[in-house]
Amino acid sequence: MSNTLHFETLQLHAGQEIDPTTRSRAVPIYQTSSYAFKDAEHGANLFALREFGNIYTRIMNPTTDVFEKRIAALEGGVAAVAVASGQAAQFIALNNILQAGDNFVSTSYLYGGTFNQFKVSFKRLGIEVRFAGSDEPTDYEKLIDENTKAIYVETIGNPRFNIPDFEAIATIAQKHDIPLVVDNTFGAGGYLFRPIEHGANVVVESATKWIGGHGTSIGGVIVDGGNFNWGNGKFPQFSEPSPGYHGLNFWEVFGTDGPFGNIAFSIRARVEGLRDFGPALSPFNSFLLLQGLETLSLRVDRTVQNAQALAEWLEQHEQVESVNYPGLPSSQYHELAQKYLHRGFGGVLSFNLKGDKKQAETFVNSLQLVSHLANVGDAKTLIIHPASTTHQQLSEHEQLSAGVTPTLLRLSAGIEHIDDIKADLEQAFAKVRQHDKQAVLNEA
Known part of the structure; x- marks a missing residue:
């Protein structure tokens, strides 16, 4: 052929x-x-x-x-x-x-x-x-x-x-x-x-x-x-x-x-x-x-569309410190991404929450639609905390060299409706705020 x-x-x-x-x-x-x-x-x-x-x-x-x-x-x-x-x-x-x-x-x-x-x-x-x-x-x-x-x-x-x-x-x-x-x-x-x-x-x-x-x-x-x-x-x-x-x-x-x-x-x-x-x-x-393989292009088109939308939304979120995604103009790799990636900038992004590891754990544990597991590239949206899982075997110095911080979360966009993914993430953000508020009250 x-x-x-x-x-x-x-x-x-x-x-x-x-x-x-x-x-x-x-x-x-x-x-x-x-x-x-x-x-x-x-x-x-x-x-x-x-x-x-x-x-x-x-x-x-x-x-x-x-x-x-x-x-x-x-x-x-x-x-x-x-x-x-x-x-x-x-x-x-x-x-x-x-x-x-x-x-x-x-x-x-x-x-x-x-x-x-x-x-x-x-x-x-x-x-x-x-x-x-x-x-x-x-x-x-x-x-x-x-x-x-x-x-x-x-x-x-x-x-x-x-x-x-x-x-x-x-x-x-x-x-x-x-x-x-x-x-x-x-x-x-x-x-x-x-x-x-x-x-x-x-x-x-x-x-x-x-x-x-x-x-x-x-x-x-x-x-x-x-x-x-x-x-x-x-x-x-x-x-x-x-x-x-x-x-x-x-x-x-x-x-x-x-x-x-x-x-x-x-x-x-x-x-x-x-x-x-x-x-x-x-x-x-x-x-x-x-x-x-028979539906690869169809799934990837939807995936990169969702990933781009999520990256832009998360970058503006008050509880997010930073977002890593080559499709964002703020990424130091955006120019190279435009040079080499011609159908979208990938289906996975990562973001750092404001706070510490506890906030990251609370966020992940509060998700209801997004699956917490060790994979990417699924039709379903997935999330993981790299520091405690995929990069756990690395030293703290090696983790930081790889771009892994205690508050970093990696998200693999699926093909669900974008509004449903955002809604699940937003309710998890709300749970983090609620948890932080309760922690302050407990210390008072």
Whole structure:
């Protein structure tokens, strides 16, 4: 199917060929662990990668294959690899690039789970993360040395809501012959932002969020931009014989000059990453995520509309100290948001209440419509207190570096009527005022 079709059409049709036997219009759920080989030669060819096909659902599955092709089309990549979660996506992608003794450069303005994975878990593997001190691209470059193998950023930082200057950072990555990896979870599957068009080489995202969009399934995906030279001498796992694949040279066979085009990154992530680490996406979850994709643009349009309205309303509220949302002219990232985000400024915002942690807890506990839980990108409006949940494992200094304060609340806008969301927030504000008044009376 042509990738010149509009996003709204690709989200419904890309990657699927009608089953010639059943003529099923919906993508079937291939709930199977394995697949029968035609004969001995066929099985041997599949295992040797002499031909493509299904071997085992830990590595590939026909339902998941449609999901992967659809996401690749929406993100503008050459191929995609679906995995069991967003955390698995970034792990498999970076493990595909990095080896013990290597380092990569990122920022502290990250989702708390990502920060911890980079700082703690990768360290156990002998891989060092170096956190830039600011958003300035030059601060990233200062940390690069001969062992640096990647730069990693998020489309919209969570929960600081900073916007990197992608093209400037991509230029630095190109200068040093290293890939730029972008977590595009907040870019909504390519609808709000397509990192590959701005110099990214690999995209990872949590499909649990806007892609699935209904809080029913966990999943992640890696998109191969097909635009990086993995044979440049810095990545021996691609350019030298693989000890785990009978001496196969991934770059020679699956690189730019190979018969399949530059799909070396995605092939290795699948046949070594998924095979050896095993974070496979179940066929049923692939089906659910495909269902979500079909209405992605419709949901995101409503979500960003609600998020913008809530940000503007909260910014004027007397009980709010500050609002972080790149769609606000007051945001220091507004200019970059206008440059890179063309269909809205994201579906999540954060705001600091006036007062202390107690006011934040009272506010959250008083909500009736808005759900208090650890997720974003749902059709329903969600809220969380990052300091005590998603970023709890960080030190106080690390929390502040990530933009997390004791009174910060993160809100993921849903698709409910905006007046109903505002009404629920306003009654929670009233409960905070009532609680504060009672506290003063108790002290008198």
